[in-house]
Amino acid sequence: MPRYLVCNADETEPGTFKDRYLMEFLPHLLIEGLLIASYALGSHSTYIYIRGEYAWIPDILEEAIAEAKQNGWLGKNIQGTGFDLEIYVQRGGGAYICGEETALIESLEGKRGNPRIKPPFPAVKGLWQCPTVVNNVETLAAVVPIINIGGEEYAKIGIGKSTGTKLISACGNIKKPGVYEIDMTISVEEFIYSDEYCGGIPKGRRLKACIPGGSSVPILPANLLLKTAKGEARMMTYESLNDGGFATGSMMGSGGFVVLDEDQCVVRNTYTLARFYHHESCGQCSPCREGTGWMKRVLHNIEYGKGKMSDIDLLWDIQRKIEGNTICPLGDAAAWPVAAAIRHFRDEFEWHVKNPNAAQQRNFGIAHYADPLPVAAAAV
Ligand SMILES: Cc1cc2nc3c(=O)[nH]c(=O)nc-3n(C[C@H](O)[C@H](O)[C@H](O)COP(=O)(O)O)c2cc1C
């Protein structure tokens, strides 16, 4: 039975653009990683499934694949080893859900990208019901330095269980947005304020909050972002970002680091994300299909001055009913941002209900926070 390796280059998580950087500027690094991983797995047909909106990148990948082939690194009998490998680039149609590995496989098979019920997992029954490994672009590109310096040396980079390096795509209200490779020994504060990384916040504004790992992970207010609930400096590691669980922590997630300054509105931000998840739900399970729609509508009401105080508790109830009750984790991904926004910024939701006109004016660009938002305590 054939085995397949699939490279997940769908990268549609809002705030995330590190895979784009790797594919655009270092395509041969990815091809080398795919070659090594395919050899280890015994995959002779390997696929790169790339986000449809990355319209210009398949040409870059195809060119690099052709160069590798010309030099005997792809095709038949690679470098005389007897190993054959073809790499195919498949464009997605622009659906976030096709980044979920089983939806991706369905899409690759030419079907609608609906997630499958697991088990069976792709490693047992994946592409065309054959054993399939699906890994992210960054994961597969990292195979190259690991092989070059050896696993033991590579694991010496970083701290604790956060070994190796991590790509962070930083954006939002920072002076230097971009993709940074970090060795996971720096603090969140250093990452935001040092000139080597984000360079601080423009126009002297204060830090209000951050979504540290792509739109699906919990937003953290500045005080909990820079210090854990134990009062320790929050580090850019898997463990430290998750310290306190979702009560006071968040996650590294996709490495999409979105910074919000004091002028940003958490209600507005949460509504925008809720719209995204509702739009991207594949609709197979009712808690996700209906729940994302309800969250979007309730948030719309609060944001546009038609909300009631009881809507905040209603929102909390809806997100709880979605989490853990769906076929794939998109449901959780839609619920967590809403839960965290209410958990940490409830006063801002209440402010919107109490000040419907001020909120509405701001949204139409007429007034910029007629009343100061009640988040000063959280801003640093
Ligand atoms: C809704 C949803 C969207 C996802 N989108 C992506 C994506 O764009 N890229 C990606 O690598 N993984 C995405 N994933 C995770 C994949 O299912 C899978 O876990 C990942 O490709 C495994 O790669 P890794 O173990 O190398 O990180 C998504 C998961 C969900 C639930």
Ligand code: SF4
């Ligand atoms: S959780 Fe949402 S996206 Fe995932 S299978 Fe269910 S309806 Fe589709």
